[in-house]
Each structure stands twice: as structure tokens, then as C-alpha cells.
Amino acid sequence: MVNLIWVILFVIGIAFAAVNGTMEEVNKAIFDGAKEAVTICIGLISVLTFWLGLMKVAERGGILRGLSRLMGPFVKRLFPDVPKDHPAMGYILSNMSANMFGLGNAATPMGIKAMEQLKQLNGGKDEASRSMITLLAINTASITLIPTTVISIRLNYGSGSPTEIVGTTILATAFSTTGAILIDRFFYYRRMRRKRV
């Protein structure tokens, strides 16, 4: 599916450029896109390095284990194939908490770390497991309690009440997260059915 979407983006883009006469923009876009990707990755080095270091300290200090014990029972149902005291659980929970508080740059390293653990659980295959897809679904639905970036933009443009959208954002997030989990379940059971046939 990704292969197909990837090719389609290119082919449609190039075809449009041919018709619209935007080939020059496309040429620029190729190199700008590549440059942007590398810039993002370089920027990620600082965040990944710092948070992964700190997470290691948290892990050794037993904080991740404490977090899984505290919230594990709720999240356990979302990730039924992750064993109860597995380190993956601690990372999943810290990823979710960081997202909720709008700490986007702390959430990414924890999410990656969780993926790494889940990959090990799945025998190191290069295929996404059930739990990996669930974790991804939750991340793309983006559970947010305090949308800090948006609040600061609103503040900049002189909003009378910059935080009035917190309530609507939490509600919308609740819907998209619930929806994501349900759709994730639906696809999972469909996969299972297909396998049996």
C-alpha cells in the first residue's frame, strides 16, 4: 500500500507538472524535499539524544516500571499481546503521556523506543505487528490535553480567549482516538479472518 501511494504521489505530480507547466517547481521540490527531510533528521538528533538518555535513567530508576504498574491495567486492554511487565509497556505509556501534555518532541523518542521493543517482541521481523499498528493509530489520532502550539499562535494574533479551544480540541481528540482504536480493531479482525480462510 505504501509502495503504491509513494509511486502515485510522484506520477500524478509529474503528470500535473507536464500539463500545468510547473516542471520547474517540481525540479525545485525534489531537492527542497530531500533537504527538508535531512534538516528534520539533524534536528531530531538533539531531541532523540537527550530524551533517550533521560529515558534510560528513568528506566534504570524504576520509573517506567512504576508508570506501567500505575496505568498498565487501562492500557493493557489496548495492547493485549504485550506482556504485563515488559519494558515496551513503560515506553508506550510515556509516549502517550508526553503526547497528552503536548510534549511532541519528547513523545517521538519514546514512541520510537516503544516500537523497538515491540519489534523485538515480534521476533525482529520487518513487518508491523498488531501492537505496532495500534500504537501508531493512537499517535496519529494525537491524544492532546493541552495544544500548546495552537494556544501560542492564538495568543500571538490577539485572541480574546486563546484557550477557549482546549475543550473542543479534547473532545475532537477523544473522538478521533476512539475512532482510531475501533478502526484498528476492525482491520485486525479482518486480517485474522483472512488468514483463517
Added chain:
Amino acid sequence: MNWITYLSLWLIPCLIGFILIVATIKKVPTYETFVDGAKEGVNMAFSIIPYLVGMLVAISVFRESGAMEFFIDMMKPLLHAIGIPADIVPLAMIRPLSGTGALGMTSDLIATHGPDSFIGRLASTMQGSTDTTFYVLTVYFGAVGIRKMGDALKVGLAADMIGVIASIVIVTMVFGSL
């Protein structure tokens, strides 16, 4: 407003302090452990490069060729007919593809329509309740070398769609329509 500013200001430093103090009490060699964990970060960032370059180049070709605009323009009358304001459509479409693009568009909508307008509130809610699916997918799976993504993309895009629809419905219900 104040407590949120404080919270976001205090949260990370307090978290760091908490982790370090607890670890020290538990007799963890904190600095050495930190460096040990941090080493992974560098490699991880580099391992994401190929995935992100591939994805971002495709997306920018699609966007800059005018194809994205064409599809957005095509959708506009259709969405307008079911009560979705045309101005918000580009944001809804670009959100899963580009984080910086969406953020720029949100700022732009807030600047033109005002933060407390219907569009301004809708853009704010939408920006806060959805995420850049393609980026999350590429970075998370790229970093650990997952090539077969299964249903992940479908689930992610469906979640975005629900977030967009939920934003429109909820903002209309809470703040009233245009």
C-alpha cells in the same frame, strides 16, 4: 490562561528533576546511564534519513506540481454542499501530509479570519486534534526498520478523517455556525 503557561513552562524541568532524584535515590549511576542511552539517539536520527527523504520528496513533488491544489479545488464545492467551509478544506487535506505546511496554514487562517472567528476556532481545533500521519508513520517505522506497514496507513488516515469531521461538528455545536 496563566496556569497553562506555567504548566508548559514547568513540566519538562520538573520531570527531569523528578527522574534524576528518583534514580539517585535508587543508586543508579545517572550520568553514565544517560550517556549510555543517549548514544542510541544519534544512530537513530541517521537511520530515519532515507525513509524521510523518500516520503518528503514525493509529497513536495505532489504539492508543488499543483496536483494537490487541483484535488483540493475539486473537493471544495462538494464539501461546501454538506456545510464544510471551503477555507478549511486545504488545511484538512494537508494535515496528514505536512506538519510545517499545516502549521503555516493554521497561522494563516487565524491571521486572515481572526483567532476568535468560526474559521479561526475550527482551524485551531483541527490543528490540535490531528497529526501528520505520514511523518509519524515514516519516523516511527523508519527508525526501527519496519518495511511492511500492514494496515497502519489506512488506520492513520481514517483517524485523521474522523478528527477533521469531529472538529467541524464539535466547533459548530459549541461556538455556533458561520
